Amino acid sequence: MKYGVIGAGAMGYRYGILLKENANVEVDFIDTWKPNVEKVKSQGGVYVSRDHQNKKLIPINMYYPEEYSGHPDVWIIFKKQMQLSEELERDSKAGLFHKDQYVFSAMNGMGHFEKIDQYFDENHIVTGTAMIATVLNGPGDVDFMGPKNSEAMHMAPYKNYSLNDTTKSIFNDFxxxxxxxxxxDEWLGMCMTKVIFNAVVNTLCTMFEIRMGELIQYEGVPDMARQLFNESFDACERANIPLLGTRQSNVQLVIDSCHALKYHYPSMYQDFSKGRNTEVDYINGYIAKIGRSNDYICKTHEFVVHEVHLAEKMRQFKK
Structure with missing residues (x-):
């Protein structure tokens, strides 16, 4: 099958390049960030490193939406939550979407599938989550974190549609x-399980501007994670959302991931450090929203959302 990647950022590059290099499928990249598009075009591809080593230029096809005339079988979407609606509208106006196409996304946070649903048939949507650390060093320059074959992800049909041949083919290509x-087995609990993980690691690393390996040096992190997970599980149980694993297994996942990816800055911090707004409203804020919708107040998550927004606001006073 042929793939098109919408959003040639850290994760968009990771999926597209691994599909191109390892699965030997055709991949096109669509982006709207002008410095990125022009850099890739001028240098003839994207520079790819793994753990800051062995940087090499990999040729890719990069397009603005309005100049693309291809017809991928599957779109892979990786945009920031705040940018997605505008991106989808622009892509639709450019004539990128067709009724026969499938779409996959493993974006951080929640709320994106409802937006994607407006442009694609529900049974053509494949949901995903990714435990894959990647850094965009700059336009046309991406760094894959972690050793080869360490990538891990989950996927499921949207709204519990049955697996079909196309979804199975996407799985095989991945x-x-x-x-x-x-x-x-079920998409919502799968996605929410990743959200509650990010609500601990991404958010704490961002607030203290630290790597994952530095976070876990504090002996109180398991207790902090447990407090956040308890609220997440309580809220999801009230909403009848079945999370993967247990409260304790998710605490252990935080510990293990911080050790395995000790040099990694999570994506929320990468946005924060570059002066961009974070996706905290779609992560901790989404959990808090589920809680309040089910007569449960996630006090810690709501406080954390305020803390992150306060940190964003205070950047203007730093010299």
């Missing part, structure tokens, strides 16, 4: 690409 796919 498997050949060494993205480490695992098929989940």
């Amino acid at each position: 498997d050949r690409a060494t993205l480490g796919p695992v098929m989940a």
Whole structure:
């Protein structure tokens, strides 16, 4: 199958390049960030490193939406939550979307599938989550964190549609690409499980501007994670959202991930450090929203959302 990547950022590059290099499928990249598009065009591709080493230029096809005339079988979407609506509208006006196409996304946070649903048939949407650390060093320059074959992800049909041949083919392509796919039984709990993980690691690292390995040096992190997970599980249980694993297994996942990716700055911090707004409203804020919708107040998550927004606001006073 042929793939098109919408959003040539850190994760968009990771998926597209691994599909191109390892699964030997055709991949086109669509982006609207002018410095990125022009850099890739001028240098003839994107520079790719792994753990800051072995940088090499990989040729890719990069387009603005308005200049693209291809017809991928599957779109892969990786945009920031705040940018997605505008991106989808622009892509639609440019004539990128067709009724026969499928779409996959493993974006951080929640709320994106409802937006994607406006442009694609529900049974053509494949949901995903990714435990894959990637850094965009700058326009046309991406760094894959972690050793080869360490990628891990989950995927599931949207709204519990049954697996079909196309979804199975996407899974097989991801498997050949060494993205480490695992098929989940249910999409909402799968996605929320990743959200509650990010609500601990991404948010804490961002507030204190530290790497994951530095975070875990504080002996109180397991207790902090447990407090946030308890609220997340309580809220999701009231909403009848079945999360993967247990409260304790998710605490252990935080510990193990911080050790395994000790040099990694999570994506929320990457946005924060570059002066961009974070996706905290779509992560901790989304959990708090689920809680309040089910007569449960996630006091810690709501406080954390305020803390992150306060940190964003205070950047203007730093010299």
